[in-house]
Amino acid sequence: MNTTELESHLISIRRHLHQYPELSNEEFETTKSIKKWLQDEEIDIRKTGLSTGVVAEIKGANPGPIVAIRADIDALPIVEQTGLPYASKVKGKMHACGHDFHTAAAIGASYLLKETQAEMNGTVRIIFQPAEESGGGAQKVINDGQLEGVVAIIGLHNKPDLPVGTIGLKDGPLMAAVDRFHIVLYGKGSHAAIPQHGKDPILAAGHLITALQSVVSRNVSPLQSAVLSVTKIVGGSTWNVIPDDIILEGTVRTFDNMVRADVKAKFYTIVESIATAFSHEVKIGWFPGPPPLDNHKSVTEIARYAAKKHSLKVIDPEPSMAGEDFSYYLYNVPGTFAFFGTNGNEEWHHPAFTLDESAIIRAAYFLYESSRELLNRPVTSL
Numbered sequence: 006m007n008t009t010e011l012e013s014h015l016i017s018i019r020r021h022l023h024q025y026p027e028l029s030n031e032e033f034e035t036t037k038s039i040k041k042w043l044q045d046e047e048i049d050i051r052k053t054g055l056s057t058g059v060v061a062e063i064k065g066a067n068p069g070p071i072v073a074i075r076a077d078i079d080a081l082p083i084v085e086q087t088g089l090p091y092a093s094k095v096k097g098k099m100h101a102c103g104h105d106f107h108t109a110a111a112i113g114a115s116y117l118l119k120e121t122q123a124e125m126n127g128t129v130r131i132i133f134q135p136a137e138e139s140g141g142g143a144q145k146v147i148n149d150g151q152l153e154g155v156v157a158i159i160g161l162h163n164k165p166d167l168p169v170g171t172i173g174l175k176d177g178p179l180m181a182a183v184d185r186f187h188i189v190l191y192g193k194g195s196h197a198a199i200p201q202h203g204k205d206p207i208l209a210a211g212h213l214i215t216a217l218q219s220v221v222s223r224n225v226s227p228l229q230s231a232v233l234s235v236t237k238i239v240g241g242s243t244w245n246v247i248p249d250d251i252i253l254e255g256t257v258r259t260f261d262n263m264v265r266a267d268v269k270a271k272f273y274t275i276v277e278s279i280a281t282a283f284s285h286e287v288k289i290g291w292f293p294g295p296p297p298l299d300n301h302k303s304v305t306e307i308a309r310y311a312a313k314k315h316s317l318k319v320i321d322p323e324p325s326m327a328g329e330d331f332s333y334y335l336y337n338v339p340g341t342f343a344f345f346g347t348n349g350n351e352e353w354h355h356p357a358f359t360l361d362e363s364a365i366i367r368a369a370y371f372l373y374e375s376s377r378e379l380l381n382r383p384v385t386s387l
Contacts, residue, residue: 011116012366018042020091026080026098026348032057035078035108042112046119051130054149058135058142062128063118064066065380069127072379073338074372075331077104077137077299078113085171086356091171092367100335101358106347106365108133112159113369127380130155140183140247140294157304157379158340160331161368164322165349169364171198172312172371173322173344176302180342181232181258183267183294184329188213188276191286194249206251207240209283213253220271231268232326258326260297273346285357298332303338307382309342311374317367327353345371 006014024181027035039059040050051060058078085092085099093099115131132151136142146152164173190210195203214235225311233255240251257272259265272290280287312319322344345368347360 008366011113015113015365015369016362018112019105019109019362022108023100024073024091024094025170026093026095026100028082028098029079029136029142030057031137032078033367039108043115045375046116048230053151055135055145057384058146059133060151061115061131063115063122065106065125066123067126068349069380070156071128071130071154072128072376073132073155073196073268074111074130074376075134075158075160075334076107077134077142078108078154079138080086080304080365081138081354083356087359088173091104099356101355102353103347103360104137106360107161107162109365110166110372113366114372114376117369117373126259129376137181137330142331146334147337152334152337155338158283158334159375161343162329163360164289164344165347165352165360166318167344169346169348169361170367171318171346173320174305174309174312174341175225175321176300176305178299179324180259180298181260181326182297184257185292185294186255186257186272187290188253189250189288190280193380197245197247200247203247204284205247206285209279209285209350210238210251210253213276213279216275220268220275225264228262230263231264233268260324260355262297295328295330295332296336298342299335299343301335304339308343308375311378312371314332314374315370316365317371
């Protein structure tokens with residue numbers, strides 16, 4: 006199909022996915038649809054042990070390395086508020102992070118690679134990964150052996166605050182490590198009028214929240230970056246009763262593994278010390294998410310060349326404190342992750358999130374050209 010036909014087809018794919026979003030590890034119909042769209046063009050599907058997700062492969066006529074393209078396919082538990090004619094038909098679920106865009110672009114790249122298969126030196130493996138939002142999908146793909154033999158990998162994420170035709174490519178840290186914490190402070194309830202007979206966990210929680218702000222402001226170098234946010238407090242049942250306990254939850258974001266470890270250690274020290282000071286018992290849950298996303302310099306340079314070849318404006322993007330489990334792939338093989346301009350109205354995870362669909366075809370060509378360039382570079386240069 007020509008470029009105009011391909012663009013129209015990819016937009017229709019994206020709109021179909023947008024209307025029928027599925028959450029992490031529930032992408033059964035999405036998986037079936039992706040397989041059909043690929044098999045319609047006689048693209049080979051690899052056998053996997055994954056319950057959802059698809060891995061396709063296009064083998065060139067000539068021997069060479071294996072490189073990979075990755076797209077994520079899951080949606081979010083958000084009620085859509087876009088008013089679009091192709092808005093989600095599944096109540097309470099929405100592609101509010103643009104994974105439908107990523108999937109459509111990767112399918113487009115697959116079609117383009119299939120058309121030039123006879124000229125290719127090597128193999129391109131296309132990973133349609135489940136469960137990025139839950140943070141476990143990339144590890145499932147890796148544990149299933151789908152990175153075996155891969156020498157380089159490339160991925161992208163739509164970026165609403167960049168115009169269409171602009172791409173952000175940066176070697177080194179681009180997205181943050183993500184850790185979640187859950188704290189329970191166990192005090193002793195009492196009547197609000199006689200607090201001396203209790204151990205007030207709300208008072209302790211107030212001191213703890215204030216003290217936790219020193220983890221970043223006084224323990225992380227100003228030349229480094231870190232965020233610690235308490236985002237949830239649950240405690241109490243009425244106005245005149247001091248509760249027995251209180252729950253706090255939040256997140257820590259860092260770009261450096263040493264800073265990540267130091268912040269965690271200081272966090273535990275402060276939480277345990279505040280609990281002791283107020284004669285409380287405490288239970289701490291620490292849930293590590295994806296590590297920092299650290300782009301490989303040589304692969305990023307190849308991606309820059311491919312982007313310019315297709316007239317994309319390449320910029321050095323501002324790093325994001327958001328997390329992305331593409332980082333797990335980068336701990337196994339060299340690769341790069343790009344921010345792709347989509348001129349959206351709202352940021353990721355907003356119920357009114359939209360994007361400019363004219364960016365889909367450009368993203369497809371970028372993934373296609375980048376993977377072709379990676380095939381043609383000696384593996385030792387990566």
